Amino acid sequence: MAPTRTIALDARAVARTLRRMADEVVELFDGTDDLIVVGIQRRGVQLADRLVQMINEREGVQIPRGALDITLYRDDLQTVGPRPVVGKTHLPWALDGKRVVIVDDVLYTGRTIRAALDELADFGRPARIALAVLVDRGGRELPIHADIVGKTMDVPRGARIDVLVSELDGEDAVVLVPAEGE
Amino acid sequence: MKSPDLGKDLLGLEELSTAQIQLLLDTAEPFKEISLRAIKKVPTLRGATIVNLFFEASTRTRISFEFAEKRLSADTVNVASSGSSVAKGETLVDTARNLEAMKIDMVVVRHGSSGAARFLAQRIESNVINAGDGMHEHPTQGLLDLLTLRDHFGRLDGLRVCICGDVLHSRVARSNIWGLRKMGAEVAICGPRSLLPNAVEALGVTVFRRIEEAIEWADALNILRLQLERMQAGYIPSLREYNRVFGVTREKLERAPRDILIMHPGPMNRGVEIDSDVADGPHSVILDQVTNGVAVRMAVLYLLAGGSPALAEAAKG
Numbered sequence: 001m002a003p004t005r006t007i008a009l010d011a012r013a014v015a016r017t018l019r020r021m022a023d024e025v026v027e028l029f030d031g032t033d034d035l036i037v038v039g040i041q042r043r044g045v046q047l048a049d050r051l052v053q054m055i056n057e058r059e060g061v062q063i064p065r066g067a068l069d070i071t072l073y074r075d076d077l078q079t080v081g082p083r084p085v086v087g088k089t090h091l092p093w094a095l096d097g098k099r100v101v102i103v104d105d106v107l108y109t110g111r112t113i114r115a116a117l118d119e120l121a122d123f124g125r126p127a128r129i130a131l132a133v134l135v136d137r138g139g140r141e142l143p144i145h146a147d148i149v150g151k152t153m154d155v156p157r158g159a160r161i162d163v164l165v166s167e168l169d170g171e172d173a174v175v176l177v178p179a180e181g182e
Numbered sequence: 183m184k185s186p187d188l189g190k191d192l193l194g195l196e197e198l199s200t201a202q203i204q205l206l207l208d209t210a211e212p213f214k215e216i217s218l219r220a221i222k223k224v225p226t227l228r229g230a231t232i233v234n235l236f237f238e239a240s241t242r243t244r245i246s247f248e249f250a251e252k253r254l255s256a257d258t259v260n261v262a263s264s265g266s267s268v269a270k271g272e273t274l275v276d277t278a279r280n281l282e283a284m285k286i287d288m289v290v291v292r293h294g295s296s297g298a299a300r301f302l303a304q305r306i307e308s309n310v311i312n313a314g315d316g317m318h319e320h321p322t323q324g325l326l327d328l329l330t331l332r333d334h335f336g337r338l339d340g341l342r343v344c345i346c347g348d349v350l351h352s353r354v355a356r357s358n359i360w361g362l363r364k365m366g367a368e369v370a371i372c373g374p375r376s377l378l379p380n381a382v383e384a385l386g387v388t389v390f391r392r393i394e395e396a397i398e399w400a401d402a403l404n405i406l407r408l409q410l411e412r413m414q415a416g417y418i419p420s421l422r423e424y425n426r427v428f429g430v431t432r433e434k435l436e437r438a439p440r441d442i443l444i445m446h447p448g449p450m451n452r453g454v455e456i457d458s459d460v461a462d463g464p465h466s467v468i469l470d471q472v473t474n475g476v477a478v479r480m481a482v483l484y485l486l487a488g489g490s491p492a493l494a495e496a497a498k499g
Binding site: 087089 | 187208209211212213215216219220221223224225226254484485
């Protein structure tokens with residue numbers, strides 16, 4: 001039998017959470033000067049789009065939104081095969097001296113963010129890099145923490161957190177999928 | 183997302199499925215961006231050792247492979263036949279086995295004999311990538327031609343591509359015919375009767391005897407290099423005659439019913455198979471082909487290197 005999915009955040013809760021996160025980004029940087037928001041492929045990109053849109057509306061600015069695909073920087077490429085699909089990286093700006101917010105859907109082991117930091121370093125030397133995630137589910141394997149968190153959840157190993165975005169999945173939601181056999 | 187496995191080697195486009203070619207082209211897409219970065223390098227193949235084993239002269243292909251390897255952080259060694267033990271009479275397999283004894287991961291091989299890449303692939307553990315074997319195939323050239331066409335037209339299905347010139351001796355033509363047919367394009371060839379293969383219609387390829395007919399029909403021309411030694415061998419009467427009848431000139435293209443995309447795998451004989459104002463003209467994508475070559479080869483290296491399904495299962499645990 002398929003495990004029962006529970007909705008942790010519905011569409012309205014996701015929107016409310018993102019609005020709060022957008023405010024926190026502006027607060028954290030005391031404004032929007034030199035700010036670049038970079039989403040991690042795939043669903044981090046859509047979340048970054050939402051944050052940028054909210055910040056632009058409230059602050060009357062135009063913040064650039066980049067995309068980062070970290071596949072080629074993964075530390076498990078020798079063991080994962082068949083090869084994971086590589087997505088698009090779009091960072092056509094010099095990052096030197098900029099203030100960068102990395103946006104991802106779920107923070108778990110921290111390995112994706114480790115790879116993202118390595119990749120960003122190949123694009124220049126930002127003045128500061130911050131991390132914003134919709135869900136922090138715990139279970140870190142590296143010394144990495146998020147500066148801005150939408151929702152903190154204690155999710156056991158084996159269970160899964162799926163972030164759905166309307167652009168790709170037809171709806172906005174955060175869904176908890178328990179481990180098989182529970 | 184589950185992607186079709188490419189297997190150990192890339193030997194030709196003939197044995198690839200449409201899905202596998204699609205995967206290679208789609209994977210090449212994000213690799214284009216890496217060559218535009220200030221630091222043109224990703225750590226993906228760190229620690230992998232790749233030998234470029236070239237038994238035939240090559241500038242473009244060897245350098246393109248080397249850039250692709252280095253931009254993926256692999257360690258590379260170039261072996262050319264002159265100045266190596268090959269010149270002392272060592273066989274292909276002995277050379278490769280000796281290299282393998284030094285713990286290498288991949289071999290990129292160019293050889294004058296058709297089938298050399300497969301022969302090697304069956305005898306060594308390392309991944310083998312065919313960089314051109316005799317008159318058989320040159321799969322990465324075929325793939326970069328497909329990618330360039332897809333970039334320009336946004337599709338391959340239903341596209342009309344004519345391969346012009348010395349099709350008989352051309353591994354580029356063979357890889358193009360296989361690749362284009364599998365991706366749903368219509369393929370024609372055009373050239374002097376002495377330089378066209380027999381029974382090519384069996385592959386679903388149209389044959390034009392006159393370049394004017396090809397220009398009337400095609401969306402794109404892929405113009406092959408006329409190897410000058412063909413004249414000495416008596417395949418064509420003279421270079422000037424060849425240029426007059428089969429050379430792609432601005433005058434001939436001006437009569438075309440539509441703009442025709444101009445491709446050439448290089449190196450060009452300007453004034454023989456292609457005139458300079460066509461090669462440098464507004465519809466030429468000859469240098470885009472070279473740029474795409476690096477991205478395609480990065481995709482091939484990425485997809486073939488490392489990562490076995492068994493290890494993936496273990497890692498999930």
